[in-house]
Amino acid sequence: MFLDVSFYLNQVIPALNKGLMVSLALIFPSATCGLIIGIIIGTMRAFGKGPIYGFATVYATIFRGTPLVVQLFILYFGLPNLGIYLSPYLAAVLGFTLCSGAYHSEYIRGALLSIKKGQILAAQALGFSTWSSLTNIILPQAMRRALPGCGNEIIYLIKYSSLAYIITCIELTGQGKIIASMTFRFSEVFLVVGFYYLVMVTIATWLLKKLEERFYVPGFGSR
Amino acid sequence: MSIENTEVLLKVEGISKSFGGKRILKDVSLSLNKGDLKVLIGPSGGGKSTLLQCINLLITPDKGKIFLNNRDVSFNKKKDVLALRQQIGMIFQDFNLFDHLTALDNVSIALRKVKKMSKKDAYIRAQMELERVGLGDKLHHYPAELSGGQKQRVSIARALAMDPLLLLLDEPTSALDPELISEVLTVIRELSNSGMTMLMATHQMGFVKSLAQEILFMENGRIIEHDTPENLLNKSKVRTRTQDFCSKLL
Known part of the structure; x- marks a missing residue:
């Protein structure tokens, strides 16, 4: 039964390709916005004081401390009670962004704390403002250290994007489930679905490796 | 040094600083x-670093005035x-070069961003300063690819590129191998x-004796002796604390 080529060509592949497009449309904005939120929240947690630190900590605690599915349910099924209606796609992107942002923030916070005090001192001594030393000196160094961890989070995001189908945003896994249910050929369909994810993760891993090489600085971090 | 050149550039008056109840200056x-x-x-712990960092306000003094x-x-x-810090160059014991930038970028980044x-202009100026400290052939080297003496010379070039009115140097040769000290002192x-x-x-007492106008001997947060190297x-006639201290230096 695994060799039924026309089943794959005519039903599985077209449907999964459609789902793949939705998955990519979920992953790209979530990864980008998640990373940006992670940088902001991580910086607030590493250097912020008082309410700034408090806000960032509460954010990280909530979104790291509750299951992603619960967050998605609240965004999609819960918010309408407050009069806020999100489309399945928007609710999914928002949920993924907020969740991955919380995880990114911890990688970035750790990297920021690893920057030697002397780097900040030297920047201040040259007349850099706090903001300018953060963006020109501290973050460029911290991001190099955080890259492996953040890459890991993005790879994880590719896989947990499959949860979107639970709130009716039919992406790759959702399409697979529809075809599998219609044809009762679960193992064949989900083997292909798994292969799609494997390819996406492999490409992402390769891109992240290229990124690390691109920003490599001798003697910085490991190697 | 011309004799008529006696304009006061920096005056520090009655600076005090405490950390956690301990009076450092x-x-x-x-x-x-x-x-x-x-x-x-x-002696270390006497307040030298704190004093230097108070002068360019990396540490805010509790009391006193700076002119x-x-x-x-x-x-x-x-x-x-921020304006004051631009006018005062600072050299640190452990260099504090920006680890992610080449020598050229280390020297030019403050020119560009501050x-x-x-x-283009920043690079021209940075290259000039690096050549001045004898590092014209290391423009594109990262800190990790430089020796301690070279790193310290980059940090001097970085400070000079800002056209400072004065330089503060916090034990610039203390982290260096004996063989590398002379290139920095030069x-x-x-x-x-x-x-x-x-x-x-x-x-570096040899350096001090041959070049310094005045020794300020600091201990327990105070300048307890100050005079020309020769006098001190x-x-x-009496044995000074400075003599006592220096006799213990190698």
């Missing part, structure tokens, strides 16, 4: 004329603080000869 005063090279010596070019410097106005120079000597005003914490080390 107690009512410290000093002044530097244009072109002066004065040195701070004394640069006869202008009373405000400790609280952010703009004044002085808002164009990239650069500092040339700077002094060209009229740069400097306040330097150091224990050779001519004094």
Whole structure:
């Protein structure tokens, strides 16, 4: 039964390709916005004081401390009670962004704390403002250290994007489930679905490796 | 050094600083004329680094006044603080080069981001300063690819590129192998000869004796002795604390 080529060509592949497009449309904005939120929240947690630190900590605690599915349910099924209606796609992107942002923030916070005090001192001594030393000196160094961890989070995001189908945003896994249910050929369909994810993760891993090489600085971090 | 060149550049009056109830600086005063090279010596923990960092307001003094070019410097106005730091170069014991930048970028980044120079002009200036400290062939090397002496020379070039009115040097040779010390001291000597005003914490006594106008001996947060090297080390009739300290240096 695994060799039924026309089943794959005519039903599985077209449907999964459609789902793949939705998955990519979920992953790209979530990864980008998640990373940006992670940088902001991580910086607030590493250097912020008082309410700034408090806000960032509460954010990280909530979104790291509750299951992603619960967050998605609240965004999609819960918010309408407050009069806020999100489309399945928007609710999914928002949920993924907020969740991955919380995880990114911890990688970035750790990297920021690893920057030697002397780097900040030297920047201040040259007349850099706090903001300018953060963006020109501290973050460029911290991001190099955080890259492996953040890459890991993005790879994880590719896989947990499959949860979107639970709130009716039919992406790759959702399409697979529809075809599998219609044809009762679960193992064949989900083997292909798994292969799609494997390819996406492999490409992402390769891109992240290229990124690390691109920003490599001798003697910085490991190697 | 010309004799008529006695304009006061930096005046520090009654600076005090405490950390967690411990008084690190107690009512410290000093002044530097244009072109002066004065040195701070004394046991570690005596307040030398804290004093230097108070002068360019990396540490805000609890009390006291700082005058640069006869202008009373405000400790609280952010703009004044940033402007003051641009006018005072700082050299650290452990270099503090920006690890992610090449020698050329280390020297040019403040020109571009703080002085808002164009990239091209900043690079031209940075290259000139690196050539001046003998590192014209290391422009594209990262800190990890440089020796300690080279790193310290890059950090001197980085400070000089900002056209500072004076340089503060916090034990610039203490983290260096003995063989690398002279290349850094040579650069500092040339700077002094060209009229740069400097306040330097150091224990390189040969250098101090041959070049410094005045030794400020610091202990327990106070300047307890200050005079020319000759008076403190050779001519004094009573044994000075400075002599006592220096006799223990190798």
